[in-house]
Amino acid sequence: MTRLHLAVALDDTGWHPASWREPGARPAEVFTARYWADLVREAERGLLDFVTVEDALGPQSAAFHLPDDRTDQLRGRLDAVLLAASLAPLTSHIGLVPTTNVTHTEPFHLSTGIASLDHASRGRAGWRPQITFRAADAAHFGRRTTPQLTAADLRDPELIAARLRDLFAEAHEVVEAVGLLWDSWEDDAEIRDRPTGRFVDRDKLHRIDFAGEHVRVRGPSITPRPPQGRPPITVLAHASTPYELAAARADLVYLTPHSRAGAVTELAAVDRARQLVGRPPGDPLLAFADLVVLLDDRPGRAAARLRRLDDTDGAQYTSDAEIFAGTPGDLADLLLDLRAAGLDGFRLRPAVLPHDLAAITTALVPELQRRGAFRTGYEAATLRGLLGLPRPAGRWAPRA
Amino acid sequence: MKQIHLAAQLPSVQHHTVWSDPRSGSQIAFDSFERLARTAERGRFDFFFLSEGLRLREHKGRIHDLDVVGRPESLTVLSALAAVTTRLGLAATVNSTFNEPYEVARRLATLDHLSGGRAGWNVVTSWDAFTGENFRRGGYLAEADRYTRAAEFLRAARTLWDSWRPGDVLADASAGRFLRDGAGRFAHHGRHFDIAGRFTTPRPPQGHPVIIQAGDSEQGREFAAADADVIFSRHSTLEGGRAFYRDVKGRLARYGRDPADLKIIPSVTYVLGDTPAEAAERATELGRAQVGPQTALMLLEALWGRDLSDHDPDGPLPRLDPRPDAVLTQGHTEYRKGRAETVRRWRELADARGLSIRETVIAATARPTFVGTARQIADAMNEFVQTDAADGFVFVPHLTPTGLDELVDRVVPLLQEMGVHRAEYTGPTLRDHLGLKPPRESRDRPAVKEFR
Ligand SMILES: Cc1cc2nc3c(=O)[nH]c(=O)nc-3n(C[C@H](O)[C@H](O)[C@H](O)COP(=O)(O)O)c2cc1C
Numbered sequence: 001m002t003r004l005h006l007a008v009a010l011d012d013t014g015w016h017p018a019s020w021r022e023p024g025a026r027p028a029e030v031f032t033a034r035y036w037a038d039l040v041r042e043a044e045r046g047l048l049d050f051v052t053v054e055d056a057l058g059p060q061s062a063a064f065h066l067p068d069d070r071t072d073q074l075r076g077r078l079d080a081v082l083l084a085a086s087l088a089p090l091t092s093h094i095g096l097v098p099t100t101n102v103t104h105t106e107p108f109h110l111s112t113g114i115a116s117l118d119h120a121s122r123g124r125a126g127w128r129p130q131i132t133f134r135a136a137d138a139a140h141f142g143r144r145t146t147p148q149l150t151a152a153d154l155r156d157p158e159l160i161a162a163r164l165r166d167l168f169a170e171a172h173e174v175v176e177a178v179g180l181l182w183d184s185w186e187d188d189a190e191i192r193d194r195p196t197g198r199f200v201d202r203d204k205l206h207r208i209d210f211a212g213e214h215v216r217v218r219g220p221s222i223t224p225r226p227p228q229g230r231p232p233i234t235v236l237a238h239a240s241t242p243y244e245l246a247a248a249r250a251d252l253v254y255l256t257p258h259s260r261a262g263a264v265t266e267l268a269a270v271d272r273a274r275q276l277v278g279r280p281p282g283d284p285l286l287a288f289a290d291l292v293v294l295l296d297d298r299p300g301r302a303a304a305r306l307r308r309l310d311d312t313d314g315a316q317y318t319s320d321a322e323i324f325a326g327t328p329g330d331l332a333d334l335l336l337d338l339r340a341a342g343l344d345g346f347r348l349r350p351a352v353l354p355h356d357l358a359a360i361t362t363a364l365v366p367e368l369q370r371r372g373a374f375r376t377g378y379e380a381a382t383l384r385g386l387l388g389l390p391r392p393a394g395r396w397a398p399r400a
Numbered sequence: 401m402k403q404i405h406l407a408a409q410l411p412s413v414q415h416h417t418v419w420s421d422p423r424s425g426s427q428i429a430f431d432s433f434e435r436l437a438r439t440a441e442r443g444r445f446d447f448f449f450l451s452e453g454l455r456l457r458e459h460k461g462r463i464h465d466l467d468v469v470g471r472p473e474s475l476t477v478l479s480a481l482a483a484v485t486t487r488l489g490l491a492a493t494v495n496s497t498f499n500e501p502y503e504v505a506r507r508l509a510t511l512d513h514l515s516g517g518r519a520g521w522n523v524v525t526s527w528d529a530f531t532g533e534n535f536r537r538g539g540y541l542a543e544a545d546r547y548t549r550a551a552e553f554l555r556a557a558r559t560l561w562d563s564w565r566p567g568d569v570l571a572d573a574s575a576g577r578f579l580r581d582g583a584g585r586f587a588h589h590g591r592h593f594d595i596a597g598r599f600t601t602p603r604p605p606q607g608h609p610v611i612i613q614a615g616d617s618e619q620g621r622e623f624a625a626a627d628a629d630v631i632f633s634r635h636s637t638l639e640g641g642r643a644f645y646r647d648v649k650g651r652l653a654r655y656g657r658d659p660a661d662l663k664i665i666p667s668v669t670y671v672l673g674d675t676p677a678e679a680a681e682r683a684t685e686l687g688r689a690q691v692g693p694q695t696a697l698m699l700l701e702a703l704w705g706r707d708l709s710d711h712d713p714d715g716p717l718p719r720l721d722p723r724p725d726a727v728l729t730q731g732h733t734e735y736r737k738g739r740a741e742t743v744r745r746w747r748e749l750a751d752a753r754g755l756s757i758r759e760t761v762i763a764a765t766a767r768p769t770f771v772g773t774a775r776q777i778a779d780a781m782n783e784f785v786q787t788d789a790a791d792g793f794v795f796v797p798h799l800t801p802t803g804l805d806e807l808v809d810r811v812v813p814l815l816q817e818m819g820v821h822r823a824e825y826t827g828p829t830l831r832d833h834l835g836l837k838p839p840r841e842s843r844d845r846p847a848v849k850e851f852r
Contacts, residue, residue, distance in 0.1 A: 185470065214536075
């Protein structure tokens with residue numbers, strides 16, 4: 001039986017907007033290091049491949065495209081890269097994958113931030129670049145405007161993508177520039193050559209001279225090449241334009257199928273995007289499915305919990321991803337079925353923390369292990385190693 | 401007796417770091433940062449500091465290859481250090497020219513939350529187009545505007561920190577209220593920034609992270625007097641220190657502040673020996689390790705604005721006239737201004753003492769240093785502080801990561817015995833360590849000054 005990969009997406013007190021009101025939730029602590037340390041240690045006990053940390057340049061909102069003034073849901077967050085960095089010394093194997101925007105932040109800063117996370121974690125950093133799609137967030141910078149999505153746009157991911165096409169074009173450039181900066185130091189650039197007094201071999205440091213439509217960076221980076229060479233890039237995608245971003249620039253794409261047939265369709269769309277951007281067939285691009293999960297051992301209990309959470313929130317919870325409420329055994333069945341459709345792994349979004357995370361680590365993982373479908377110990381020290389991705393040679397490195 | 405404030409810096413990109421020493425470790429591995437930070441915390445230092453440089457230096461059009469180079473992004477490293485330290489303040493330089501207030505404010509607020517109130521920010525103003533080439537907007541800032549942008553940047557950041565009031569996070573599950581109405585709402589309309597909306601990050605534990613200023617110009621001093629909690633000064637002779645101290649502390653009243661509201665701490669290093677003679681000998685060795693023949697010529701060329709590669713580093717200074725406006729070295733702030741004057745000083749020094757090129761460079765560029773036995777160093781530090789030449793020091797050891805060990809093991813205990821340095825931390829936050837009041841709210845501050 002082939003194994004599958006498992007990641008969890010950590011966000012606030014869980015993905016359900018009423019999760020902060022659950023017994024066991026720690027809403028007053030979400031801005032403390034200890035809260036996150038407890039969660040990521042639990043994820044590492046479960047031998048998960050990585051955790052992602054969500055982020056945005058504006059507060060959370062119930063509406064996809066607009067800010068809101070609600071005070072009955074959790075609002076506020078910490079910078080995801082820094083939060084991930086604070087988790088690095090407390091863990092030893094699990095990958096740490098922060099989300100950052102690529103619309104307002106300088107590629108130079110993004111590059112050094114993720115590279116530094118990789119250095120601090122000794123090769124366990126990943127990155128989830130994301131465009132900043134809320135127009136209101138642009139006013140936090142005051143330098144430019146970005147498109148304001150309308151209610152009509154929201155009906156279809158393709159309509160959204162069409163409106164945001166320019167931001168995706170810019171994202172391609174930013175991700176490309178970041179990768180070039182990671183490569184701008186060859187792995188062995190530091191020589192400490194005492195006879196000549198040279199600390200570095202300047203021939204192994206490269207200006208990148210990147211000049212796109214939106215972005216210019218001279219380079220080289222100030223940060224030596226990260227331990228993984230390039231930390232894995234992961235992209236969440238729901239439509240053709242983001243599939244192309246993933247196909248062109250990512251190591252891993254998160255899809256949101258709602259059925260096995262949906263998974264087949266989305267994987268085919270990713271394949272088409274691969275062809276369109278000319279990605280070589282041998283170049284691995286892992287596909288994960290995102291699922292919101294509510295897990296309880298007793299049949300029916302998770303569904304009842306979801307209804308109760310919805311009642312508390314006063315609205316039925318909806319998500320881009322499938323919402324799964326059931327037993328860990330049922331979820332194992334579903335994951336293995338989707339795995340057979342061609343997915344490499346899953347990013348589970350716990351609806352309630354720590355409840356659904358603990359259910360993943362203490363019930364789902366053992367269930368998958370029993371079926372021979374999940375690791376029983378960490379087999380590698382880097383995130384690339386866990387994902388089975390090779391360490392890339394630098395673009396300027398001499399060919400062996 | 402005044403208490404001595406102590407900070408430590410991981411030595412960064414300059415010729416003072418002796419990378420050729422067999423004990424010299426990695427400048428980039430997290431272990432090195434952790435080791436230095438833990439040592440500083442063991443010595444009950446106020447804070448650990450990381451500097452910033454956003455482009456690799458170039459000399460004669462090529463990347464400068466003689467000094468330690470390559471550094472991580474500071475706030476990322478400090479966030480990781482927050483997890484392995486408990487009391488030590490964690491401060492970083494973040495440039496106000498190549499960043500935006502919203503991002504910097506949320507990153508510093510994040511570090512303050514993750515560390516339980518230990519964050520500090522050195523607001524620097526380097527503006528040059530050379531560095532600007534690494535950023536979308538390039539080198540757009542005129543030198544004259546850098547402090548007006550910095551002052552407005554800091555004001556905008558304070559507005560963002562003030563946008564969440566203490567206690568805005570209610571997290572009241574039974575009532576279903578997570579936060580107070582309007583938490584995070586902000587607007588700042590100014591010449592450099594015109595921003596409004598909602599800030600993501602609740603009020604930092606310190607209110608505002610500790611603000612540090614490192615700059616010496618008239619505008620820099622005024623900016624610090626108006627707005628900073630700490631100054632990294634360059635003045636580390638007793639006379640120079642006292643003059644600077646008087647000048648800057650004298651400016652505070654104009655902003656409704658007390659002299660104690662701003663701590664002045666020059667950056668220094670130390671060379672310790674069991675006897676004065678041994679210390680002096682080690683200091684001489686250190687100078688030669690820091691300034692090899694290639695480094696001597698490179699620094700001379702930077703100053704002279706000429707290729708001098710055919711000169712003998714052990715020979716006399718060049719007879720050629722300098723070209724003080726020619727820029728051979730980029731990304732190096734020290735050789736920006738006053739070069740003609742510096743050349744005159746170097747010539748005088750060489751003539752008076754009959755020094756070679758290399759000896760002149762060693763003598764002229766040595767970082768201010770306490771040289772002596774542990775007792776001598778402790779006494780000298782104390783004299784500085786008690787006579788108002790400084791409020792403390794930032795120690796920049798020349799070895800990574802063990803360079804602070806001797807200071808913490810041998811000098812700090814003497815300071816503690818003298819009653820001028822804490823034996824235990826008395827509070828949890830960096831503001832506590834520095835003895836600072838809670839920050840003044842942005843709305844209670846005078847309007848942004850035009851620093852011209
Ligand atoms: C102790 C000290 C530390 C400094 N650290 C940095 C730094 O980390 N990054 C940087 O770009 N500039 C740094 N600088 C340079 C100052 O920011 C620079 O001198 C300033 O922009 C010029 O201000 P002034 O003209 O008021 O002196 C430092 C200066 C001093 C004195």
